[in-house]
Amino acid sequence: MTMPVRTAQYGFAERWLPRLVLAPSFVLTLVFLYGFIVWNGYLSFTTSRMLPNYEWAGLAQYITLFDNERWWVAVRNLVIFAVLFIGGAMGIGVVLAILLDQKIRFEGAIRTIYLYPMALSFIVTGTAWKWILNPGLGIEKLMHDWGFTQFTFDWLVNSEMSIYTVVLAGLWQSSGFVMALFLAGLRGVDDSIIKAAQIDGASLPRIYWKIVLPALRPVVFSTLMVLSHIAIKSFDLIMALTGGGPGYSSDLPATFMYSMAFTRGQMGVGAASAMMMLMAVAAIVVPYLYSELRKDGNG
Amino acid sequence: MGALAIKNVTKTFGDTQILKGINIDIESGEFLILVGPSGCGKSTLMNIIAGLESPTTGEVCIADRAVTNVAPKDRDIAMVFQSYALYPTMTVRQNIAFGLETRGIAKAEQNEIIARVAKMLQMDHLLERKPAALSGGQRQRVAMGRALARNPKLFLFDEPLSNLDAKLRVEMRVEIKQLHQRLKTTIVYVTHDQIEAMTLGDKIAVMKDGVIQQFGRPQDIYENPANLFVASFIGSPSMNFIPCHLIEHDGELGVSLQGMASPYFISLAGRPNLRARLGEKITLGIRPEQLDVAEAQSSALECKVKITEPTGPDTMVYTEVNGVEVIARVHPRLVPPTGQSIKLVLDMKKVVLFDPVTESRI
Structure with a gap:
């Protein structure tokens, strides 16, 4: 007679245990991710300055944002950075992967060396490159000490060029990662396909360009996704390397948002710029997710 | 004209010698099979012929031209791979056209060639499909079409049928043979399957441990194997090997076989080189179809039927002689029930003898 009771208990635990286990992370995500997105969205329509307030201001903060020259510098920098960083990291990564795929010796050691920068945080990368590129400390001083006194390499302190130092450090950090992704993809390509093409x-070059790389389309897409979101959310690298300077010449939207919201008492403008970044990310991710999910549904 | 000549080719990887001096010579239009168990070096030899690997020493000639140091693309060869090696992102048409394009053949001529090949292999309806949308057999066909399109001096097939299911394998085997007879091309074909080797080849090179054990026509190899390995590798079910002692009986040399009844003496009189081995161990090799059921009155080897395996036309009878399992291939009508005795006679003209120590033919 106890059997039905025990079955019921077991059924209760079986039904509720997974939900109980998932509940905390679900709640945390809901509140701290989506909840704060909504809150931020609301703040962008208020007159918030130093502290959040809830006085409706309509699109005033967006108008201020679009009138702000510093915002447009940040956007222009993001375009430069994203194009050069994504294109450069893909290019360098693919070339390195193809070279490493030629069954060379010490491949394991070389792979580790190239992948190692990925193990450092952007803060460390930024700080290291700040010293390397500092005219008084790094490459320029080294060349002067060697006697090449005409040599100048002042990108870090040149407001025209400072964004390119960020590109440089970003490439150094991420190319090895792209290489690792493509190397894994190349290893999945049947050897005899290459023999047949030979x-x-x-x-x-023709074998790789016409046959192997087209076969790696999924790797190309996932790499693009990873790199573009690194580019859009880039914050720590800028903070450590240039601090957005000289002036605000190397600002990216993320650093712009940070300084508006937390140091300059312009929380409404910061919130508005954050919404613009969210939309930029959504513009990339949503079509990608849509095509991926639709493919799964069909397959 | 010599289509392919391999002269003293060796290949060493580090400390291991994969190929130990290979010599092969075939005429134009011949179908050469390289057969052997995995690890025998047959694929390495194939890669050396193709130019994908270079020999440590030795020389390769294709169509009377030394090509040892010539790149694969300049050897005038085409190759079909076990995994088909179709270019995954290209359609069948582009797959075939790729090699023609790299050789700078004009577009119009390309289309002509593709149409001809597609017609020959009956794959017109597949031309616009991608490899992923093809079945295994269709992929195999496309891979062969790609090879045929180039019309090379030498075709290389690297285990082309291994990934197909049994029925398709038999069909494609026949198709390859028909193709060869129609086009009169020279083919080198690597396989580990002795049935493919027997059915397809004009010449077979049986390889083991980097050495060609025997090189010859399929029927010669089947009837006159050079050693124990070749005898056991070629033929299914395998040849029976019966351990015996060479004895003298009534002035005749021979061996004694012990079935279930009294020992049965068989004479080996008339065979050369045996006298010196009197009293020593020898291995007697006989194929299952060379054992037959005896006429009722004659003297014969009486053994016990342990298992019977009907295959349809014949039945395999498992018995025991001199302590080892022996299979006889007999007519189904003559098979006694399991557990009873069967009287067998040996086709003495076909019996082969081996030295059990050196494993070579006596």
Whole structure:
């Protein structure tokens, strides 16, 4: 007679245990991610300055944002950075991966060396490159000490060029990661396909360009996704390397948002700029997710 | 004209010698099979012929031209791979056109060639599909089409049928043979399957441990194996190997076989080189179909039927002689029930003898 009771208990635990286990992270995500997105969205329509307030201001903060020259510098910098960083990291990563795929010796050691920068945080990368690029400490001083006194390399303190130092450090950090992704993809390509193409008379660059890389389309797409979101949310690298300077010449939207919201008492403008970044990310991610999910549904 | 000549080719990887002096010579239009168990070096030899690996020493000639140091693309060869090696992002048409394009053949001529090949292999309807949308057999066909399109001096097939299911394998085997007879091309074909080797080849090179154990026509190899390995590798079910002592009986050399009844003496009179081995161990090799059921009155080897395996046309009868399992392939009508005795006679003309120590033919 106890059997039905025990079954019921077991069924209760079985039904509720997974939900109980998932509940805390679900609640945390709901509140701290989506909740704060909504809150931030609301703040962007208020007159908030030093502290949040809830006085409705309509689109006033967005108008202020779009009139702000510093915002447009940040946006222009993001375009420069994103194009050069994503393109450069892909290019360097693919070339390194192809070179490493030629069954060379010490491949393991070389792979680790290239991948190692990824193990450092952007803060460390930024600080290291700040010293390397500092005219008084790094490359320029080294060349002067060696006697090349005409040599100048002052990108870090040149407001025209400072964004390119960020590109440089970003490439150094991420190219090895791209290489690792592509190397894994290349290893998945059947060896005999390359042999067949060799017998067909194709040169090595042609084999990779026409046959191997097209077969790696999924790797290209996931790498693009990873790199573009790194580019858009880039914050720590700028803070450590240039601090957004000289002046605000190397600001990115993320650093712009931070200084508006937390140091300059312009919380409404900061919130508005954060919403613009969210939309930029959504513009990339949503179509990607849509195509991926639709593919799963069909397959 | 010599289509392919391999002269003293060796290959060493580090300390291991994969190929130990290979010599092969075939004429134009011949179908050469390289057969052997995995690890025998047959694929390495194939890669050396293709130019994908270079030999440590030795020389390769294709169509009377030394090509040892010539790149694969300049050897005038085409290759079909076990995994088909189709270019995954290209359609069938582009797959075939790729090799023609790299050789700078004009677009119009390309289309002509593709149409001809597609017709020959009956794959017109597949031309616009991608490899992923093809079945295994269709992929195999496309891989062969890609090879045929180039019309090379030498075709290389690297275990092309291994990934197909049994029925398709038999069909493609016949198709490859028909293709060869129609086009009269020279083919080198690597396989580990002795049935493919027997059915397809004009010449077979049986390899083991980097050495060609025997090189010859399929029927010669089947009937006159050079050693114990070749005898056991070629033929299914395998040849029976019966351990015996060479004895003298009534002035004749021979061996004694012990079934379930009294020992049965078989004479080996007339075979050369045996006298010196009197009293020593020898291995007697006989194929299952060379054992037959005896006429009722004659003297024969009486053994016990342990298992019977009907295959349809014949039945395999498992018995025991001299303590080892022996299989006889007999007519189904003559098979006694399991557990009873069967009287067998040996086709003495076909019996082969081996030295059990050196494993070579006596």
